[in-house]
Amino acid sequence: MSLTLTVDGERWRSHLLRTARAHPGIVPVVKGNGYGLSVGRLARRCQWLADHADETGAPLDLLSVGTYDEVGEVATRYDGEVLVLTPWRPFGAALDLDARAAKRVVHTVSRPEDLTALRERDPDARFVLEQLTSMLRHGMSRRDLAAAAEALGTGRSGLRGVAMHLPLNTTSHLGEVTRLINDVVASGLPTRTVFVSHLTSSELARLATTYPDFTVRPRIGTDLWLGDRAALRVTATVLDVHEVERGDTFGYRGRSAPKHGHIVVVSGGTAHGIGLEAPTGDQSLKARAATLARGGLDAVGFVRSPFSIDGKQRLFAEPPHMQASMLFVPSGARVPRVGEDIEVRVRFTATDFDRVVVT
Numbered sequence: 001m002s003l004t005l006t007v008d009g010e011r012w013r014s015h016l017l018r019t020a021r022a023h024p025g026i027v028p029v030v031k032g033n034g035y036g037l038s039v040g041r042l043a044r045r046c047q048w049l050a051d052h053a054d055e056t057g058a059p060l061d062l063l064s065v066g067t068y069d070e071v072g073e074v075a076t077r078y079d080g081e082v083l084v085l086t087p088w089r090p091f092g093a094a095l096d097l098d099a100r101a102a103k104r105v106v107h108t109v110s111r112p113e114d115l116t117a118l119r120e121r122d123p124d125a126r127f128v129l130e131q132l133t134s135m136l137r138h139g140m141s142r143r144d145l146a147a148a149a150e151a152l153g154t155g156r157s158g159l160r161g162v163a164m165h166l167p168l169n170t171t172s173h174l175g176e177v178t179r180l181i182n183d184v185v186a187s188g189l190p191t192r193t194v195f196v197s198h199l200t201s202s203e204l205a206r207l208a209t210t211y212p213d214f215t216v217r218p219r220i221g222t223d224l225w226l227g228d229r230a231a232l233r234v235t236a237t238v239l240d241v242h243e244v245e246r247g248d249t250f251g252y253r254g255r256s257a258p259k260h261g262h263i264v265v266v267s268g269g270t271a272h273g274i275g276l277e278a279p280t281g282d283q284s285l286k287a288r289a290a291t292l293a294r295g296g297l298d299a300v301g302f303v304r305s306p307f308s309i310d311g312k313q314r315l316f317a318e319p320p321h322m323q324a325s326m327l328f329v330p331s332g333a334r335v336p337r338v339g340e341d342i343e344v345r346v347r348f349t350a351t352d353f354d355r356v357v358v359t
Contacts, residue, residue: 002354003268015228020056029221031066036348043074068093075101110138145187161193235341240265251318261330273351275320
């Protein structure tokens with residue numbers, strides 16, 4: 001009676017090993033809801049990858065989390081260092097780390113004044129400097145990097161490299177990354193390690209050839225954990241089935257059935273992320289047409305759900321409840337039985353499952 005993510009363990013683990021082997025120096029990203037699998041489970045899997053370095057061809061000495069609040073959950077399950085992607089600030093959770101976990105943290109520093117404050121607070125702190133990319137989210141300009149280089153000098157400083165968080169949906173990042181790496185060289189920083197995101201395998205290979213004296217370390221989340229979608233199956237349990245005639249009322253809002261059919265109640269609702277939609281950046285004509293089509297369905301009370309029965313995506317009978325949803329199955333279609341599991345299409349990073357089963 002749950003919204004369940006079932007993972008084909010053997011296939012998933014094989015994919016993880018292949019991905020780590022194909023990306024030497026990989027830094028797994030473990031953040032948020034753990035891509036639907038939970039942060040704790042992914043941290044344990046990072047330790048498993050570290051223990052299988054003979055199969056991947058390289059040690060896994062570092063993973064990355066999104067925030068300082070996630071450090072504790074991974075530090076008890078993974079032995080290596082933990083890179084925090086949210087930039088360090090002289091306030092908040094960054095100052096409340098457990099002393100034992102803090103020794104393994106690698107901070108992200110995105111402002112010159114924070115570099116000074118961090119080193120004053122902890123002279124032995126380990127950190128990466130984040131560059132300002134075309135995303136314009138966090139980061140240091142070329143001038144800021146030069147100032148940081150002057151402040152750090154050439155001695156031991158705790159600097160682990162320079163980080164670049166790149167945008168999605170671009171034809172190629174190579175031009176921007178080339179400029180950013182040239183800025184690192186021009187700054188005089190005592191490092192030849194860069195941490196990058198959202199680069200393709202061919203782009204990474206090109207950078208390795210263009211900058212043989214640099215170590216390029218890819219931060220990878222989605223392609224690592226969710227890269228083999230055939231290994232992942234999401235299902236919901238049918239909780240109840242009610243036959244309705246046209247005009248029968250049902251649900252919280254007393255809606256009327258549009259015609260003869262069945263109301264099928266399934267597990268999975270807003271508490272799981274079902275029916276909640278994040279803004280999309282897709283501006284293509286196809287995406288706009290889909291938006292118009294959904295708007296037309298909304299106007300007449302029909303909204304397509306992520307639940308499928310026999311390969312057919314069914315409509316919500318009314319907006320999803322907190323932990324369950326009501327679907328309308330028209331007359332003539334097969335009606336699932338109570339206790340049956342049906343397929344669900346979800347956005348993993350926005351879904352909390354009742355159960356995650358790794359076979």
